[in-house]
Amino acid sequence: MQGMIMDEPLLLSTLLWRTERLYHDKTIVTRLGHDRYHSYTYAECGQRVRRLANALTTLGVEQGDRVATLAWNHYRHFETYYAVPGMGATLHTVNLRLFEEQQAYTLNHAGSKVLILDVDQLSLAEKLVEIGIPGIESFVIMTDGPLPETTLSPVYHYEELLAAASPAFEFPELDERSAAAICFTSATTGNPKGVVYSHRALVLQSMALNMQNQLGIREQEIWMAISPMFHANAWCVPHAALLAGATLVLPGVHPLEADYIETIRDQRVTGMNAAVTVGSMMRDYLLDGHDDVDTSSLQRMWLGGQAPPRGLMEWWGKNRGVTVFTGYGMTESSPQVCFYSAKSSLSDLDEESVWRRRTSGGLPIPLMRVKIVDEAGEELPWDGNVVGTIMIRSPYTVNGYLDDPRSATAVIDGWFDTGDLGCIDPDGYVTVKDRAKDLIKSGGEWISSIDLENALMTHPHVREATVVSVPHEKWLERPVACVVLNHSTTVTGAELSDFLQERFAKWWIPDAFLFLADVPKTSMGKFNKKLIRELIAEGGLQP
Amino acid sequence: MQGMIMDEPLLLSTLLWRTERLYHDKTIVTRLGHDRYHSYTYAECGQRVRRLANALTTLGVEQGDRVATLAWNHYRHFETYYAVPGMGATLHTVNLRLFEEQQAYTLNHAGSKVLILDVDQLSLAEKLVEIGIPGIESFVIMTDGPLPETTLSPVYHYEELLAAASPAFEFPELDERSAAAICFTSATTGNPKGVVYSHRALVLQSMALNMQNQLGIREQEIWMAISPMFHANAWCVPHAALLAGATLVLPGVHPLEADYIETIRDQRVTGMNAAVTVGSMMRDYLLDGHDDVDTSSLQRMWLGGQAPPRGLMEWWGKNRGVTVFTGYGMTESSPQVCFYSAKSSLSDLDEESVWRRRTSGGLPIPLMRVKIVDEAGEELPWDGNVVGTIMIRSPYTVNGYLDDPRSATAVIDGWFDTGDLGCIDPDGYVTVKDRAKDLIKSGGEWISSIDLENALMTHPHVREATVVSVPHEKWLERPVACVVLNHSTTVTGAELSDFLQERFAKWWIPDAFLFLADVPKTSMGKFNKKLIRELIAEGGLQP
Ligand SMILES: Nc1ncnc2c1ncn2[C@@H]1O[C@H](COP(=O)(O)OP(=O)(O)OP(=O)(O)O)[C@@H](O)[C@H]1O
Ligand SMILES: Nc1ncnc2c1ncn2[C@@H]1O[C@H](COP(=O)(O)OP(=O)(O)OP(=O)(O)O)[C@@H](O)[C@H]1O
Ligand SMILES: [Mg+2]
Ligand SMILES: [Mg+2]
Secondary structure, three states, X not given: OEOOEOOOOOOHHHHHHHHHHHOOXXXXXXXXXXXXXXXXXXXXXXXXXXXXXXXXXHOOOOOOOEEEXXXXXXXXXHHHHHHHHHOOOEEEEOOOOOOHHHHHHHHHHHOEEEEEEXXXXXXXXXXXXXXXXXXXXXXXXXOOOOOOOOOOOOEEEHHHHHHHOOOOOOOOOOOOOEEEEEEEEOOOOOOOEEEEEEHHHHHHHHHHHOEOOOOOOOOOOEEEEOOOOOOHHHHHHHHHHHHHOOEEEEOEOOOOHHHHHHHHHHHOOOEEEEEHHHHHHHHHHHHOOOOOOOOOOOOEEEEEOOOOOHHXXXXXXXXXXXXXXXXXXXXXXXXXXEEOOOOHHHHHOOHHHHHHHHOOOEEEOOOOEEEEEOOOOOEOOOOOOOOEEEEEEOOOOEOOOOOOOOHHHHEEOOEEEEEEEEEEOOOOOEEEEEEHHHOEEEOOEEEOHHHHHHHHHOOOOEEEEEEEEEEEOOOEEEEEEEEEEOOOXXXXXXXXXXXXXXXXXXXXXXOEEEEOOOOOEOOOOOEOHHHHHHHHHOOOOOO | OEOOEOOOOOOHHHHHHHHHHHOOOOEEEEEEEOOEEEEEEHHHHHHHHHHHHHHHHHOOOOOOOEEEEEOOEOHXXXXXXXXXXXXXXXXXXXXXXXXXHHHHHHHHHHOXXXXXXXXXHHHHHHHHHXXXXXXXXXXXXXXXXXXXXXXXXXXXXXXXXXXXXXXXOOOOOOOOOEEEEEEEEOXXXXXXXXXXXXXXXXHHHHHHHOEOXXXXXXXXXXXXXXXOOOOHHHHHHHHHHHHXXXXXXXXXXXXXXXXXXXXXXXXXXXXXXXXHHHHHHHHHHHHOOOOOOOOOOOXXXXXXXXXXXXXXXXXXXXXXXXXXXXXXXXXXXXXXXXEOOOOHHHHHOOHHHHHHXXXXXXXXXXXXXXXXXXXXXXXXXXXXXXXXXXXXXXXXXXXXXXXXXOHXXXXXOOEEEXXXXXXXXXXXXXXXXXXXXXXXXXXXXXXXXXXXXXXXXXXXXXXXEEEEEEEEOOOEEEEEEEEEEOOOOXXXXXXXXXXXXXXXXXXXXXXXXXXXXXXXXXXXXXXOHHHHHHHHXXXXXXX
């Protein structure tokens, strides 16, 4: 027996409908530079979204086509987030941090017809043309100034296109499973993998994010979306902010720590989301002679991409009255899998136990199912100790990658293999212990590099730490730590070893401590463990 | 181009999955009587839900079948809310407040196979068998005691069935559009209309309800669901509470004001939802010699079904520190259409303007689209003044009624005709001004003026009769009849009252009978109820 309910599809244009009507006078604010902001209302935004849809139609974009962007977080990029999916095309946000060859690969692989770019990405785009992106039929430049000299052709001025276009556009009633957006995840080796989000996935993820005990952006908030709009769907935050009718603050072109901090002060930002590194760079900026900047409006900070170190969370809480919280996510899950919330039962726990949960990946978000499995694929218990591969399943998780043979191994019996190893405690808090590819197995037993890293980073003199496995004759693998110290501090490997022995079994203690000026990072700013292992193997890093 | 996302259906069993794992130790508390409560965890609930699914399978219930209940708000009824849809059957919650003939009609029309009833509904069920409900193959009695004497056959004891059943049951992966629940709406004239909710509709509505700036039940809350589980899907609150992992408090069998108030005190209830009348009866109870009862835990109260009077809202705020809020809903929309939330812009408004919004139906909830139209179906502006028919559209709104010719007029061009007249202000606050059909809502329950009129006009001495609602302190609205007698006949109000009592419940009988020379009519020749109500209010019509 079927329900007798309207077959209304879950579409991004429906979210826009509501926000235009209920929150038309709320604003989207973009930082343009020191003391300079662009601000307009959701009503104006909606008008421009429709103009853009008409303009893109003029450029030959049809339902089912792809439109790409090379852009930072600002109102024009936000407009593409609604115009392109709204008209039934698919938005491919090219990751600015990938290598050029990879960017060209993603453009060709997604098959984009139009490339919309920030003017500061012009020479990059010209280079991509040289590398070869033959599918791109038109280039559209987003700039406040006139159209610059360029070899790109044919090239259009974003504002001129919009000025010439009608603000009347009827969003089509699409299939909710049609593709709204494409993001590529960098992939350790080989080409980036294309993740294709449906309208349904993005609407459901936005709703789940905005629920109580989740991110829960409120209309009353002034939310700064720092995590890039070119990566992992900007964590779905632009959609969640629009859905809430919150004031959305975008940090603009090529932002630095000073931009984030000044924007908080200038716009009285109440909440923000960013990579963990950004949260620590913002702290360092404040400590480094900017202690007097007023950030008192800021109440909460979502740091993601990895588990934020407790010390960083405590610093923001104690010094700036900011609650730092986290979640566990990935490009393949739109992107959230888990989100931290303090259950009422935590009030019975001691401080350490609460911190263990606060620094975990959090609880599976609504509609998400999570399990951990052993190597045979058997489900493991949620006892907070046993570690297994994290498998996930939800209406916003991928079932494969865009035209990619790696799809074959992505999903096993309906569950997506995250490639992460972790444990789940009896309350459902999921803790990522390691990535399968970064796993350290010493004498047949697990060692969690993430646990060691987090512990090292609580040491007062340690700024950054990463732990990798190196081959060992007897134990097969042993951990080695790479450590970056704070300026003008010294500490020896023996001291760090002692420090760790207070909390870990002896066989967990790294065999060596390498003191580096900087930890090599991937294009996305994560520790590049693969490279570090290679450097150590080649003798390029010495204790 | 299609998204590459898992085809995970939106199912009630997925909500249960998450709550069983994340909130297994949170409780569902049912009031049994003075100082007596039943309490168990969501984990125990989940086990019993599976046992019930197995037990129903034993009774011959298969996917696609219907199972009916005649029950109050308690944990066993809650179990049917998950077992029946979970196994792929459809739960028909028979409305305890319908007339017996209507109840029999709904059972036959829905085609239920099994009837699960509270032991206090036994004689009703026996009567329904007499009237004729031939489709029911088994009766299951929910009681703490032994199986009573009854003519029902075959009859089973709920607890014995569960005890004999296995707690292992794999919920099938259903089509999310399959029917999860059926509720009947009373209908002005003719038979009740069947509303068939899909899993998709209930999951989406629960998510929308639990979002920030909506109802937003939190895990930390202790929520009492007073609105009956046999009416309008209990406002989706049981699902929203489970989804949140909140403590759910159910007031039990045949609750009265004292039960609600004592349960708040005993269970430290923090939030509740009920019909407006219940909110005013609870106030009257407190005023009537129970002022010393501690209700200090209660923070918020959702009163719905009609607009709560400002005086009532103020009373709870001033005297008990309770924030009263409301929403606009109907059986046909799972049931919410709008929900009140205080936009940040309200802080700029004067008190009167804020109250106008607080007593409105609220803002369209996420995924809901609302418009008002004139008689020609043309959309009217959102100017806060012009009144039109309220039309709605969402993935949780009906597209028709179960096997009912009235489906033909329910939906116009994809929009459901609510039958309500209202205006929408520029901020999106929807205010219901009148019901297109002139029903009377007394104590939260409908009284059909047309039914009363039709009955009165069967009286030999009555020429014309119309029944309108007048404001009433306790019941909020009460019916008053305006009667025109045939020439040279006399009859008293008492006689007409006796006449009506032969066919209607006592609370349907009009409070007064006004004998007029003529009933004011509109230009179209219909009774001008608006004018009549105005005349009564001005004292222009006297009993
Ligand atoms: N809270 C967290 N705790 C620990 N690890 C996290 C957390 N959040 C995210 N991660 C890590 O980040 C990963 C997701 O990152 P993202 O999708 O941005 O790219 P990536 O996985 O680093 O790149 P690629 O898959 O292309 O190699 C997760 O699979 C997990 O390993
Ligand atoms: N906040 C509100 N303000 C005004 N009226 C409201 C409000 N909420 C609900 N209503 C009224 O209640 C109606 C929905 O009630 P419900 O579905 O419980 O019964 P009713 O059954 O509509 O009766 P029928 O069977 O004749 O349709 C709405 O259509 C509206 O008229
Ligand atoms: Mg990854
Ligand atoms: Mg109705």
